[in-house]
Amino acid sequence: MPSGTHEQPAPEKADQEMTETEPEKPGDTQTEKVNGEAPEAKEDKIPNKVESTEKEREKDAEAKGAETEPAESQKDETKPAEPEAPESKKEDVKPAETNGNAVEPGSREDDVPSTILEKGVIYFFFRSRVNVDHPEDVNDVARSYMVMRPIPLDAKLGDGPIGDEGNCRLLALPKKVLPKSGKDKFVTFVEKCKTSFANLKESFMTGSEYETKTAGTKHTPPVTPLAEGVYAITSTGRESHLAYIINIPAEIGELQKDFGLKQRGSFVTSVKNPEQPPLGNQNVPPGPEYPQDIIDEFRGLRWKPLEPKFLDYDHAQFLMIGEDYDKATEQRPKDERENKAAPEEEMDKLEGEDEIRIKHLKGDDAVFTDLGISSQEFPKVSTTW
Template sequence: MVEKTTEDDQNQQASAGEKHKTEVETPDPKRAKVKSETPADNDNEEDKGEESNTRQTTEKGSQESKADAKSENGTAGKSKADTDKDAPASILEKGIIYFFIRGRVDVDKPEEVDDIARSYIILRPIGHDAKLSKPPLADAGNTRILVLPKKVLPSSGRDRFLAFIDKTGASYDEIKGQFLAGGDYETKTKGTRHTPAATPVGEGVYAITTTGRESHLAYILTIPQELGEVQKDLGLKEQGSFIISTKNPEYPAPASARLPKAPEYPKKMHEEFRELRWVPTRPHHLDYANSQILMIGESSGIKKALGVQDDDDGKANKEEPLEEMEKLEEQDLKRMQQLSGDDSASIYADLKAHAKDYPKLQTTF
């Protein structure tokens, strides 16, 4: 569940910048991927209250709302994608994804998951038709920071973890100065305390997809090329995905999951929720600070999220979303290899930061 906001969390702020440009470039052959499965982490009982049965609520609500309202693409009634659970996925958004952790106060180098205060996902969208080419990406001022109070990622359908949007429209300067950097602060009872800098644990490409009834966040890691102890303990995979649903702020959250402030959704967004507690997440839901996002693990990896189906012979049927993600990953691998230095330096260079000023990518505890 969402932990109580700490003094060091309150020091992280971000806002908007300018649009970026990308170029078309043919990628090098894709590197071989190593299959990796991470066992599900144990749930805390307190996380299962309002979050339980969310998938069923979302599916039922989606059907109810589409019966008498137009869908997002403006067509009335139910399409095949609305009624066929196994319909091919559609990509709503794609981009670069970064995974970071931050140690507890005065813990600069976590030695186990319990030493982590919070984990973070940074989403850097790119245009739907854009291709990744010359590094680093220009500053678009559209980066979002998603906070994971549970510290680890959900690995299976039994894992239902609530996250929230901490920053939207962040520029690289704001990410460097207000998110990545650590700092010291004074307290009346314990004197000077130290907030550690954020530490990278991975980078890759992502896509937010819809399969009609559900939305998914799928990713393919580019860095590190081989998962380390830290990545496995956090639930990171070479390829992974989650079902994602957005909470209706009109319904109160459990006391342990309440944020200091509700998201300031416009009227049109409130209308999307209707009477539902949860709706499938859409990219624009992530553009509002304090949006609460339920993440449900998918042990099948990215297959369901990207519309990969098994035919009668048991062979995987590749749909366009999977091919799009694979191409994007190839482009990202080539792009990151063009950035100087090791994996750490490449990640920081991509965010236009100097690696010497921040912790190295962590793969072992």
């Protein structure tokens, strides 16, 4: 576990992307939902009124005799058509409510390993330097990023895109590459937490142009998707780990390897106490505004094993140290005694479900489908520069 004595490379100076995010507008989604449900509530009452009217007519028909039966029969044949319209409208609303969400909560049995603190889908991106539309190596990259989309621990992945729950995290990697071994110790920042795919598209993914007095118009390229996969934050008690498995591309290439990605990889992770001063000459944003109960958990120490709750604050900082994938997926003796699945087994299940989901979403285009963007607006997933 990292301590205050670890030497850590100072993150590079934050680029302009660190200030690009915009405030979310959660109210828009809520308004749409209310407006969508109101007509349905009114329509539910219509069938009840029709049924009541028909019963009264039947009683009148019995009292008047058989001569009125044909007339009443004709009315009966035409009236039931009225309540059918509300029923068809209900069916049209249902797909909008589900939002095509592939996440199926409650589908796992209660044998989820206690070592897994969080799991979900992870995306990797990079942004080229200003005016560089065709990068040739990492030197042409301004910043790389990870986007975490957590899902419930008892959930499985079914068909369709990942629903937009507004719980994504945008993480910035100032070093641009991921740690490859225990010698690499890189700090990562939470640039934006609890954000939506829609907000990421508007404030992070798109490119922009701006004017300068000396160089004229400058162009900031849109982000380039690097990879997609599944992840888990695990704990062995004394250490925390971030493990991942890549599904897009099916086989990583030169491009992914240059960024430190592996088909299966993991890191030892420790979150930084914001009350401790930054290491070296780091130019970092203000620390996260943790509540006092979280601050107290550090007990005055500089570092603490990472837990998901620490990542739900903007500007949270955590250290990643390269390691072997197997170390992040070790099973605790307690889980073994209780016949719970090993962390590696749960990761394999999630990987398999995500792989099937991707195939049904036209392969690599699943990245764009999940994020709700057009594949024509952004570079394709590639394995070479």
